[in-house]
Structures are given as C-alpha cells and as structure tokens.
Amino acid sequence: xxxxxxxxxxxxxxxxxxxxxxxxxxxxxxxxxxxxxxxxxxxxxxxxxxxxxxxxxxxxxxxxxxxxxxxxxxxxxxxxxxxxxxxxxxxxxxxxxxxxxxxxxxxxxxxxxxxxxxxxxxxxxxxxxxxxxxxxxxxxxxxxxxxxxxxxxxxxxxxxxxxxxxxxxxxxxxxxxxxxxxxxxxxxxxxxxxxxxxxxxxxxxxxxxxxxxxxxxxxxxxxxxxxxxxxxxxxxxxxxxxxxxxxxxxxxxxxxxxx
Amino acid sequence: xxxxxxxxxxxxxxxxxxxxxxxxxxxxxxxxxxxxxxxxxxxxxxxxxxxxxxxxxxxxxxxxxxxxxxxxxxxxxxxxxxxxxxxxxxxxxxxxxxxxxxxxxxxxxxxxxxxxxxxxxxxxxxxxxxxxxxxxxxxxxxxxxxxxxxxxxxxxxxxxxxxxxxxxxxxxxxxxxxxxxxxxxxxxxxxxxxxxxxxxxxxxxxxxxxxxxxxxxxxxxxxxxxxxxxxxxxxxxxxxxxxxxxxxxxxxxxxxxxxxxxxxxxxxxxxxxxxxxxxxxxxxxxxxxxxxxxxxxxxxxxxxxxxxxxxxxxxxxxxxxxxxxxxxxxxxxxxxxxxxxxxxxxxxxxxxxxxxxxxxxxxxxxxxxxxxxxxxxxxxxxxxxxxxxxxxxxxxxxxxxxxxxxxxxxxxxxxxxxxxxxxxxxxxxxxxx
Numbered sequence: 001x002x003x004x005x006x007x008x009x010x011x012x013x014x015x016x017x018x019x020x021x022x023x024x025x026x027x028x029x030x031x032x033x034x035x036x037x038x039x040x041x042x043x044x045x046x047x048x049x050x051x052x053x054x055x056x057x058x059x060x061x062x063x064x065x066x067x068x069x070x071x072x073x074x075x076x077x078x079x080x081x082x083x084x085x086x087x088x089x090x091x092x093x094x095x096x097x098x099x100x101x102x103x104x105x106x107x108x109x110x111x112x113x114x115x116x117x118x119x120x121x122x123x124x125x126x127x128x129x130x131x132x133x134x135x136x137x138x139x140x141x142x143x144x145x146x147x148x149x150x151x152x153x154x155x156x157x158x159x160x161x162x163x164x165x166x167x168x169x170x171x172x173x174x175x176x177x178x179x180x181x182x183x184x185x186x187x188x189x190x191x192x193x194x195x196x197x198x199x200x201x202x203x204x205x206x207x208x209x210x211x212x213x214x215x216x217x218x219x220x221x222x223x224x225x226x227x228x229x230x231x232x233x234x235x236x237x238x239x240x241x242x243x244x245x246x247x248x249x250x251x252x253x254x255x256x257x258x259x
Numbered sequence: 260x261x262x263x264x265x266x267x268x269x270x271x272x273x274x275x276x277x278x279x280x281x282x283x284x285x286x287x288x289x290x291x292x293x294x295x296x297x298x299x300x301x302x303x304x305x306x307x308x309x310x311x312x313x314x315x316x317x318x319x320x321x322x323x324x325x326x327x328x329x330x331x332x333x334x335x336x337x338x339x340x341x342x343x344x345x346x347x348x349x350x351x352x353x354x355x356x357x358x359x360x361x362x363x364x365x366x367x368x369x370x371x372x373x374x375x376x377x378x379x380x381x382x383x384x385x386x387x388x389x390x391x392x393x394x395x396x397x398x399x400x401x402x403x404x405x406x407x408x409x410x411x412x413x414x415x416x417x418x419x420x421x422x423x424x425x426x427x428x429x430x431x432x433x434x435x436x437x438x439x440x441x442x443x444x445x446x447x448x449x450x451x452x453x454x455x456x457x458x459x460x461x462x463x464x465x466x467x468x469x470x471x472x473x474x475x476x477x478x479x480x481x482x483x484x485x486x487x488x489x490x491x492x493x494x495x496x497x498x499x500x501x502x503x504x505x506x507x508x509x510x511x512x513x514x515x516x517x518x519x520x521x522x523x524x525x526x527x528x529x530x531x532x533x534x535x536x537x538x539x540x541x542x543x544x545x546x547x548x549x550x551x552x553x554x555x556x557x558x559x560x561x562x563x564x565x566x567x568x569x570x571x572x573x574x575x576x577x578x579x580x581x582x583x584x585x586x587x588x589x590x591x592x593x594x595x596x597x598x599x600x601x602x603x604x605x606x607x608x609x610x611x612x613x614x615x616x617x618x619x620x621x622x623x624x625x626x627x628x629x630x631x632x633x634x635x636x637x638x639x640x641x642x643x644x645x646x647x648x649x650x651x652x653x654x655x656x657x658x659x660x661x662x663x664x665x666x667x668x669x670x671x672x673x674x675x676x677x678x679x680x681x682x683x684x685x686x687x688x689x690x691x692x
Contacts, residue, residue, distance in 0.1 A: 076574075091572045093565030095633035096558075104562055105573030107555040114553050117492075121499045138502075 004067030005030045006195045007052070007083070007164050012061035014047055021047040022219045024061070029164055029195040034186060036198045036210035036227065040239055044219040045199050049166050052197070053085040054078035084157035085166040090149055092156075094142040098134060099123045101141055102156050126155055130188055147178025151185055164195040171205050183209050203232055217241050313627055315678055316642045323646060327653035334653055337529035343652050344527060345462060347644040348540035349598035353619040354626075354640040355540075355547055356591025359584045361623055362551070362564045364632020365421040367588045369410060369428035371616035374596030375608075376436040377403050381597060382449030382606035383439050392455045400593045406432060407589020411582035421585075429616075440608055448607035451600055459535045460601025469532030474524030477533060482517045489513065536598055541641075543594075548637035560584060564633040595619075614668060621672040622647050629679055647671065 005028040014022040022044050029035050039045050050056045052063070054075040062069050065081050072078050078085070092101050099116070102123050108115040123137050132151045134144060141149060150170055157165055167186070171179040186209045189196050200206050206213060210227040215238040223238045233251075327334040353370045360367045377399040385395035410428050414421045440447055451457050458464055467473030489509045496503035527533050551557035562570040563580050571577055600606050624630055625646050626639020650671060654664050 087572075089568070091566065091569040093562045093569045093633075095565035096561060100558060100561075101569075104558070104569070105575055107558060109555065112554070113549075114555060114558065117495045117499045117501060120501045124501065 004064070006066055008064040009048075009052070010062045010064065012048070012051060012058050012063070014044075014051055014056060014059050020219060022051070022058075025216070025219070025221055027214055027221075029197060031163065031195055032190050032193045033212060034190050034196040034198055034210045036200060036206040036213045037216065038200065038203075038206060038213060038235065038239055039216035039222075042218075043216040043239070045216055046168070047219075048216065049085065049168060049197065049199060052078065052083060052164075053166060054083075079160065079162075082161070082163035083166065084160060084162035084164070086153050086157050086168065086170065088168045088172060090153040092141045092149060092153060095140055097140050098127075098137040098144075098152055101152060102126070102159055104156075106159065126158065130155060130158075130185060132185065145178065147174050147181050150174065150178070150182055154182075154185055154189075158189075162194070164197065165189055166197045166199075168199050169201065170198070171200065171202060179205065203235060206235070207232065215239055313638075313642060316625055316627065316639075316646060319625075320642070320646050320649065323649050323653065327649065327656070330653075331656045334656055337526050339652060339656070340523075340526045341530035341534065343645070343648045344523075344537045345534040346602075346652070347641075347648040348534070348536040349595050349602065350615050350619050350622065350647070351540050351640050351644040352543065352591050352595035352598055353616075354622040354644060355543060355637060356588035356595075357619055358547070358623045358628050358635050358637060358640055359551075359560060360421075360588045361620075361628050361630060362560055362632060362635045363581065363584055364564050365414070365581075365584075366620070366630075367407075367410070367425045367585060367592075368422060368616065369406070369425040369432060370588065370592040370595070370619060371613070372429045372432035372436065373403050373406055373589055373592035374599065375606075375610035375612075376406075376432045376439070377593035377596035378600035378606040378610050379436045379439040379449070381600060382451055386449050386451060392452075392457070396456050396597065399597060400590055403593025403596070404586045404590040407592070408582055408586040410589070411585030414585065415578035415581035433612075436610075437608060440606065448605050451604045451606065453604055456597070457601045457604065459539070460598050461536075461604065462534070462602055464535040465532030466535055466538045467532070471528050471532075474528045474533045475521065477538065478517070478520035478524040481520050482513060485516055486513045536601065543591075544637050544641055547640075551635075551637055561633060614665060617672055618647050618651075618668065621668070621675055624679055625671070625675040629683065630676060631679070631683055643675075 007027075007029040009025060009027040012022055012025045012027075013020070025044070025048060027035070027037075027048065037045050037048065047056065051058045052072065054072045054077050057071075057073045063072055064070070070077075070081060072081070072083075093104065096104065099120050103119050108119050108122075110118070120137055127134065127137065130151070132155060134148050134152070141152065144152065154165070154167065154170065170182050170186070174182060183205060186196060186198060190209075190211075198206070198210060207227060213225045213227050213230060213235055215222040215225070215235065217239065218241075222241065225235065225238070324335065333339055353374060357367060357370060380399040380402050381395050384390040384398055385392045390398075406428065410421075410424045413419050413424045440449065453461060453463070465473070466477065486509070489504065489512070493503045493506070493509065524533070551560065559570065559575050559580050562573065562575060563577055567577055570580075596610065599610055622643030623635070623639055624643070626636075626641070626643030628635030628639045647668070650667060651664065654667065
C-alpha cells in the first residue's frame with residue numbers, strides 16, 4: 001500500500017445550471033479500504049460518483065490518482081485509470097449466459113473467433129476466488145436470483161482489473177441472505193487490495209463492512225468517520241445535519257413508549 | 260445447437276474454496292451424473308420451463324409429412340422432396356436476413372420489395388445495359404445492402420420505429436422497381452438469360468452436375484466437420500478443466516446428423532441431385548450460424564437484442580450494430596430476389612407482391628427465433644422453411660387453390676407466434692425470461 005491514496009478528490013465542485021450539486025467536496029480512498037458514502041436523497045452521492053466515473057466532468061477542484069493529478073472527462077478515462085462502476089440497475093443482458101455477460105464488450109478471441117473455452121475457464125477462476133456460488137457459468141442471467149445477478153455484475157467490474165470499485169446501492173433490492181453474500185463479496189474485494197466506494201442507505205450494511213464513512217449533506221462534506229468507533233446516531237446526525245430531526249424524535253418517542 | 264450445449268454442460272466439477280454452508284443443490288448440476296435419467300429429467304425441466312427449442316418444429320414437420328403423405332403418395336417421393344428443397348432456398352435467404360433483425364427485437368417489412376427491386380436492378384443492368392452479369396449480381400446485392408443501411412440509419416440515428424421505416428421502404432422500393440421495369444420498352448418484365456449465376460440459381464442446376472457423388476460428398480463433409488470440431492472442442496475443454504461433452508454424446512449427435520444428411524442426399528440423388536440453390540443457401544446458413552455464435556459481432560447483436568442499456572455500457576456502439584444488421588437484412592433480401600429471378604428466369608412486377616414476406620418471417624419464428632428479440636439461431640431459417648415449403652407444395656399437390664393456401668399460411672404464422680408468446684410467458688413464470 002502506497003502512502004498516497006489511490007483516489008483522492010480535492011475541493012471538487014459541480015453545477016447543473018442554477019443548481020450547485022457539489023461544493024468543495026473532498027474524498028480519499030486507499031487501497032484495501034471500503035469507504036461508505038452516505039447522505040440523504042439529493043445530498044450529491046450519485047453526482048459525486050458520476051464525476052469519478054467520468055459521466056459528469058467536474059467544474060472545479062482536482063482529482064488525484066495515486067498522488068498524480070488526472071482529469072476524468074469521459075467514462076473511458078475512468079476505465080483506463082482503473083475505476084469500475086456497478087450501477088444500481090446492473091445492466092446485464094438477460095439472454096446471455098454468465099460468461100457472455102462477464103466478457104461483454106471485451107471478448108477474448110482466438111484466430112478471430114470467440115475463445116469460449118478460455119473465457120469460461122477464467123470466469124470460473126474469478127468466481128471461485130470470489131467464492132461466488134452460481135449454479136453454472138453457462139446459464140442465462142434470466143435464470144439467476146437478484147443477489148446472484150448483483151454478484152455477477154460486481155464480478156464483471158473486476159474483469160478489467162480495476163483498482164477502485166464503485167458500488168451504487170448494491171444491497172438495495174436484496175433479501176437478508178443475499179445481502180450477506182454481497183457484503184461478503186465487498187470484504188473479499190478489500191482483501192484483494194481494491195479501494196471500494198460503497199453507496200448505501202442501509203446503516204447496518206455500512207457499519208458491517210465499511211472502514212470509513214464519508215457523509216455528504218446538501219452537496220458538501222459533513223464529516224468523515226472511522227466506521228468502527230462511530231455510533232449509528234452520530235452518522236445519522238451528520239446525514240440529517242442536526243441532532244433534532246425526525247429520526248431522533250422518533251427514537252426518543254419509542255424510547256419513552258418503552259418505559 | 261449451442262443452446263442445448265450450454266444448458267447441458269452444467270456440472271460444476273470443482274470448487275476449490277471451502278464453504279461453511281453446504282452447496283445449494285441445483286437439479287441442473289446433476290444432469291451428467293444421473294446418466295440417461297438425468298437427460299430425461301433435464302428434458303422435462305426444459306419443457307416445463309418453456310424452453311421448447313426445436314421440438315415443436317420437428318414434431319410439426321413429421322405431422323405435416325404424414326398428413327400430406329397419406330393424402331397423396333407423390334408427396335414423399337424424391338421428385339417432390341427435390342422440389343421442396345429447391346423452392347425453400349429463395350424465401351429461406353430472406354428469412355436468414357430477417358433472423359438477424361429479429362434477434363435485435365426489431366422487424367424488417369421491406370424485404371419483399373427489396374428482393375423484387377434487386378431482381379429488377381439485375382435485369383436492368385445485365386440485360387438492358389449489357390453490364391457483366393457477375394458485376395450486375397454484386398451491384399444488385401449492393402443495392403439491397405445500401406437500402407438496408409439507409410433504413411437502419413433512419414431507425415438507429417433518427418429514431419423512427421423500425422416497422423414504420425421499413426413499411427415506408429416496402430412501398431417506396433416497390434415503386435422504384437415498377438419504374439425500372441416500366442421504363443422504355445421493358446413493358447413490365449425482363450427476361451433473363453439462363454446462364455452464369457442465374458443458371459446456378461435455376462431449376463436445372465445441380466451440385467456437381469447432379470452426380471450421385473455430389474450429395475454424398477456434401478453429407479460426408481458436414482458429418483466430418485461436425486465430428487472433428489466437436490472432438491477438438493472436447494479436447495480443449497478437457498485440457499482447460501471446464502465441463503465438456505462426453506464422447507458418447509458427441510457420437511450420438513454426429514450419428515443423428517449423419518443419418519439425416521445421408522438420407523437427404525440419397526433422396527435427392529433419387530431425383531436429379533442436390534439443387535445448387537440449396538447448396539448456396541446451406542452455405543449461407545453455415546456462415547450466418549458461425550457469425551452469430553462464434554464472433555464478437557454476433558455476440559454484440561445478441562447483447563443489443565437482450566438489453567440496449569447493458570450493451571451501451573459495455574462499450575458497444577448500438578447504432579452501428581443496428582445499421583449493420585438492417586444492411587445484412589437488405590443484402591439477404593436482395594439475394595432472395597436473385598434466387599426468385601433465377602427460378603423464373605425473369606424480373607417481373609409480380610416479384611414485389613404476394614405473401615412470401617410473411618412466409619419469411621413465419622419461417623424464422625416457426626424455426627424458433629423469437630419475435631421479442633435476444634433469442635434465435637440461423638438454423639431456424641432451414642427448419643421453418645422446411646415446414647412452410649412442405650405445406651405449400653403439399654397443398655399444390657392436392658390441387659387446392661391459393662385461397663386455401665393463404666388461409667392455411669395465416670394459421671401457421673399465427674400458430675408460430677402464439678407458441679413463441681406462450682413459451683416466453685412460461686419462461687417468465689419460471690423465472691427464466
């Protein structure tokens with residue numbers, strides 16, 4: 001692990017017309033670190049992720065990659081650096097099998113034709129090092145459950161050997177068991193030395209796997225906390241911006257009712 | 260072919276990482292271990308899940324042959340089989356191009372006019388203007404490709420729904436064809452010489468001059484190619500440590516192909532030999548099958564047919580794929596027009612009319628290509644055309660008029676689409692659509 005973070009945002013701002021989506025935001029991701037990016041709806045999480053992924057170029061500020069300043073203007077720029085993004089809607093082709101989806105757009109070729117054997121072999125290797133269990137790498141995505149699709153989408157992001165993986169609400173639509181599988185996978189990404197940016201609304205997930213919690217509020221930084229030593233309430237307070245809010249009031253009410 | 264392979268190669272041989280939870284047992288994993296019983300239960304699972312594959316077609320084909328054979332004993336005689344195999348080539352070419360478009364989940368309604376126009380272009384260039392016949396063939400196929408690309412441009416770049424663009428095209432190109440055939444002294448049709456490429460496409464041309472050996476050589480080549488490629492594939496897969504087809508299964512599959520191929524060759528040899536048009540059609544079929552299953556271009560077509568957004572995110576240029584696929588469809592439409600011209604030795608106004616556009620679409624769907632996109636294979640052109648041409652020829656043998664033919668064709672098309680829709684619904688219900 002180098003001393004410089006693999007990805008660092010310094011004073012990033014982004015405007016859409018009259019709307020100031022991001023103001024002077026800082027974010028650091030180290031290798032082998034899971035950074036949870038939390039914030040309420042409209043806090044700027046998605047915008048921030050999209051600036052890193054190259055969907056929206058930044059207006060002000062700087063992006064540093066392994067200590068060197070870089071500019072990310074297109075999705076391809078981010079991919080070339082080694083940023084892989086798994087969006088919430090997964091974008092898998094239901095009719096193609098797992099191998100076909102993993103290698104879509106970067107098929108391995110042999111004498112100009114698809115090298116199915118090597119692709120299948122490598123796909124199995126990748127899935128087994130990630131302990132991903134699916135019935136077969138040759139069944140169409142349509143035959144997989146929601147959680148299996150999510151892990152296939154994440155595995156797909158790893159084919160290009162990225163250094164930073166961005167996961168946009170990976171557990172939002174999943175059941176208890178499947179959520180646990182995805183969280184296991186996030187931990188395995190960390191063990192492989194990848195930097196992970198995890199967007200989530202679920203505080204339990206954040207506390208379970210994140211090393212660092214970065215809070216955004218109204219497009220600004222609102223604190224970076226080490227996940228282990230920070231309580232649930234502190235994070236909620238940072239997200240909502242006050243200790244007096246709907247969540248704390250409700251908790252106080254239920255606590256009172258319990259007495 | 261690939262579908263069955265993908266679905267049966269499902270045993271997970273090894274999983275090096277130990278897991279605390281017992282591995283979830285999936286019935287699909289046990290196909291091989293359970294031996295013959297495994298294949299039977301796998302088959303039942305597929306039928307229940309709506310993955311009917313080629314089953315309805317083959318079943319339908321057998322029923323059709325039995326019914327017509329009982330009605331008129333001429334039906335199963337070599338001469339009639341030869342006729343079926345000759346006449347299926349022209350519409351089959353159009354169906355082959357349409358399969359590409361159907362896999363995208365779109366439709367090309369202009370094929371009929373494009374084919375009529377291409378025959379007219381050929382006659383106009385080769386007969387009226389005396390241009391070299393081979394050059395005229397290339398130019399008329401080129402005109403089909405250009406027309407397809409133009410329609411694809413309006414669909415992919417301008418965003419007009421494909422069926423409207425191609426419907427407009429169907430009218431427009433029919434007009435151009437009438438104009439070409441109506442110009443000057445032509446008077447509605449151009450008679451073509453029975454020579455060169457047109458002779459090859461005609462009814463009097465057979466592979467290797469109708470020599471008995473010709474059919475058997477073709478059948479032998481097909482069987483050998485399948486056997487060698489399956490064994491090579493098995494060897495590579497075994498070396499790479501991924502599931503492979505057992506030798507028994509390869510033997511069985513090759514055996515079935517050998518029986519079908521040599522029986523067909525024998526029947527055709529009893530008549531006059533293998534029609535050249537059929538050989539050309541089969542060659543185009545093999546090439547298309549290869550492109551769809553073995554190249555990254557084919558993979559991209561399936562990806563766009565499955566999910567446009569996923570394809571785009573994977574860096575696939577969706578407009579380029581769409582335009583090129585419509586160009587392919589136009590090219591095959593033009594080729595089918597030349598096949599028609601070859602059998603009638605003329606380019607005529609009636610070539611742009613009639614029901615066979617529907618027949619080409621029906622053939623693709625009957626053969627197992629979905630109207631909903633993302634699923635299909637080149638072989639469905641052959642299977643579907645066998646069904647349709649058998650019905651057409653059979654009805655003609657029975658002396659039925661075209662009124663009945665139209666009605667029966669409509670029922671067959673509807674039945675194919677109903678099966679497609681139902682199997683899609685069953686797949687959805689069992690979580691596989």
